[in-house]
Amino acid sequence: MVENVRHVRWIFGTGRGRAGVGLALLICGLAVTSRARAQEGGPPPDGAREAQPAQQRVESTRLEYYEPGEPTYLLSKERWHNDPEILWPGFLTGMRGFEGFYEPIGSPLYFESPFINTNLRFLYLWHKFPSGSNLGGGDLSVFAAQIRLALTDRLAFIATKDGYSLLNAGILPPADGWNDLAIGLKYAFIVDKANDFVLTGGMRWELSNGSQRVLQGGAQELSPFVSFAKGFDRFHMLGNVTYRAPMDRHDAVHIISYDLHFDYEILPEHLPGFAPVLEFHGLHYLSNGDMLPLSVGGLDYTNIGSEHVAGDGVFWAGLGFRWKLSPNASFGSTFEYPLHNPDNDIMGARVTADLMFTY
Structure with missing residues (x-):
């Protein structure tokens, strides 16, 4: 300095x-x-x-404001603490050395980042149903919070689905209710700080405790996943592949989903901590269910066990930003839109916003 x-x-x-x-x-x-x-x-x-x-x-x-290769922040580069060792190394503090990356925003229930840390993430999601789909238009609002707890520098407990939904679909009466809960673990198998690369695998278990009024409370679901991150100086790429397997194949369908996130810190000297974000999301329905005589699935919100979805795919993109206020706080938002005929499923448009506090 x-x-x-x-x-x-x-x-x-x-x-x-x-x-x-x-x-x-x-x-x-x-x-x-x-x-x-x-x-x-x-x-x-x-x-x-x-x-x-x-x-x-x-x-x-x-250089007084920005050192190449170092993370930047809008308000302060100082942490709330000095990484004290609690119980054992890595507990709560998790993985260090990848602070320059930006967390993904879209498809928040299944797009799990590969990083191991402790954080609290508040989420708001507004989703529009296409008027020509089986649901007959309408919209959905979700209010939720995610919790991640670093157990070591490579292992973390995750709670990625919960919250409350307001559903207003054309073929259903307006309703509100609690969402299903999902918990799991993830482990970083490869951590290569020299090459800015992380590879993580995990397993998530979704319970069926939610309210059926808002299309929750169906079948329980196991969802193994693999996530990666690769950095190229100020450019970062994150990805995820998830397999969603219902524990009762009649009540829900098998789904494979995949996500990609790209960000680039364009002006670290003048807009420290700010990065535009481009994301791509997709999923394929691999089987049919026995619950509803519909030709649309539940996307990443639910698994409704439709009878006529096997072989269908849904693709959408998101454009937005994330802004890191400090090493412990950031917020982001994306506007998401379909990359196919929206009437083929339930993806009309979506806005996702979050506020994340990291230990």
């Missing part, structure tokens, strides 16, 4: 006084230049050398 500039007050006079001031300024300038070059490992200047190029001077000034 560049040292704080010392403020010096000069008294200007005339004649010799001005000459003395000019000479003093010249000496100070040479001394500062010599010290800066010495800190960079270069030789000190011999006398009055050519002035430092303007572009190099600008870059030196920017």
Whole structure:
């Protein structure tokens, strides 16, 4: 970090006084230049050398705010704590060394990041049903919170589904109710800090405790998943593949889903902690259920056991941002839209927003 500039007050006079001031300024300038070059490992200047190029001077000034390869934040780079060791190494603190990455936003119930940390994530999701789909239009609002607890630097407990939903579908009366609960574990098998790469696997168990008024409370579901992250300086890519297997094949259908997240920290000097986000999501229904005579599934919100969905796929994209306020807080949002005929399933449009606090 560049040292704080010392403020010096000069008294200007005339004649010799001005000459003395000019000479003093010249000496100070040479001394500062010599010290800066010495800190960079270069030789000190011999006398009055050519002035430092303007572009190099600008870059030196920017280093006061941004170091290439280091994470940036809008408000503060200081943590709320100094990573104290509690019980054993890695407990609560989890994985360190990947703070430059940005967490995914869309498809929040199944797009699990590969990082091991402790966080509390508040979620809001607004979803529009296509008017030409089997549900006859309408919308859905979900209010939820996710909890992750780092048990070691590689193992974490996750609680990724809960909350409350407000459902207003065309073929159903308006209703509200509790969502199913989903809990699980994830483990980072590969952690390569030198190459900015992480590979994590996990298992999630979804209970059937929710309210059927909001299309919850169906079959229990096991969902093994694999997630990865790869960084290229300020550009980051995250991905996930999840297999959703109902514990009763008659009440729900088998689904495979996949997600990709891309972000790029475009202006770390001027917009520290800010990154535009582009995401792609998709899923395939692998089987039929026996619950409802419909040709649409439950997407990533539910698993309604429709009778005519085997072989169908749904694809959508999200465009948004994430802004890191500090190492412990960030918020993000995406607008998501279908990449196919929306009437083929229930993906009309979606807005997802979150606020995340990380230990």
